[in-house]
Amino acid sequence: MIKTKLALFLLALLVVSCTSSRPVVRTTSKPKVTVKKKPVVQAKPTVKPITKAVVTTSTTTTKPSNSDTPVELVATSNIKTYAEEIQSYVDSYKDVAMNNMKTHGIPASIILAQGILESGAGKGKLALSANNHFGIKCHKEWTGESVKHDDDAAQECFRKYQLPSESYRDHSLFLTxxxxxxxxxxxxxxxxxxxxxxxxxxxxxxxxxYPDKLIGLIERFELYKYDNEVLNRDFKPEKKEVILAQGGDYYTIQQGDTLYSLSKKFNLSVDDLKKLNNMSDNAISIGQQIKIK
Structure with missing residues (x-):
């Protein structure tokens, strides 16, 4: 029995000895590292900012190149306007004026000149607010609409019309x-x-x-042509000769003259000419004599 146990002990000792002589191989597995790829950032194309053009509008009247100075129209409208604007006004109402001439016998040139002067070529307050192009006041017989406007007195009553053509018709009826x-x-x-x-x-x-202003407008803008059309004639005003009287102290206004052009011609300022002639505005008429010294 003892022998058997001894044999088993020796056998076990032998097995342990053999096992311990084998090299121990350790395998160390490194943890798998996941490398995150950086996202590919695509370069944005360079976009230039869009600049919007700013358009500035202005209510300032631009002076036409064919006009030296504004024509001052002082009647019921205290307005400064330019030749181009007056011509546009004439083009708008010449047919109305000629029809009224045929019906009522008032020269189209007079009708247009009064309309220009009284309404400031359509720019005056009465023309804009009441379509009143002739400064006609209410008077006792007027039963239509009206507006208040400062004239000879404060807040006088003036007639109001639906259309400018009604104002033209009423002007003719007013005179007749x-x-x-x-x-x-x-x-x-x-x-x-x-x-x-x-x-x-x-x-x-x-x-x-007032007469000189009307005549000046008629001759400067050739409004007599519309009288000619109605009367079937070919009238042209005679060109007046330049007159320098009293030793050259006076000058006679000719077609196309303005105070500005005369100031250059006689080496004076516009204000000097106005003072010499006691003028309150720039209105001049063909044939008018003005003092230049």
Missing amino acids: SRPRYSSLFKLDKGDYESWAKGLKAAGYATDVK
């Missing part, structure tokens, strides 16, 4: 229906000078220069 203007209709329909002076004499306007 009042006895104080009856003498005008005895004049030649083409004699705009006599009509201009007759309107002032009959009391249409208080401005002493």
